[in-house]
Amino acid sequence: QVHLVESGGGVVQPGRSLRLSCVASGFTFNIYAMFWVRQAPGKGLEWVAVISDDESQKSYADSVRGRFVISRDNSKNTMFLQMNSLRGEDTAVYFCARVMDEEGALDIWGQGTMVTVSS
């Protein structure tokens, strides 16, 4: 079974940091690009970041560029999102997702992990 499982969410104060993890199983992790997508409470989906299969290419949404860092460890089938200088508007469920093709279709999603930024 193909699975993605996120972890690392929680409640954090503004300005602090948090690191999310996404563990993959059931497929060859190191040949797929991966996304982070978030969803604020009651809102729609927002692309956060993407990383290529070999970590050579990374891209970020304007809203998080310079504060968030995406990375992966293919030896551990794991992707990470280091979130620094967190703000209230970063409060959301964070999903990791597998990129199916070059056009960015996301065919496998994790269940999500909640991040709440609040004092």
Add this chain to the structure above:
Amino acid sequence: QSVLTQPPSVSGAPGQRVTISCSGSSSNIGAGYDVHWYQQFPGTAPKFLICDNNNGPSGVPDRFSGSKSGTSASLAITGLQAEDEANYYCQSYDSSLNGWVFGGGTKLTVL
């Protein structure tokens, strides 16, 4: 405001056909980038449904179909069923933003 514009809600009776539009611009849909559609039930992760060229994962009923014309795309659902009641999102790439964008989402209500 989302770069891709979707109607906040649509509705239809069981058995009917409904369409959900996704309006973009020359830097995303109009530039020829694929449009992908996702279905999301409250409290769960999104599920990939289909592309505008009707490519999609196996297991998705052929009642769902995608299309694209100019700077807009549409998701059509025929033979509407109660289980189709969910939120639907479109997604594409935007060359001006150098990133991926989602529509604001459409809530489908089956009457």
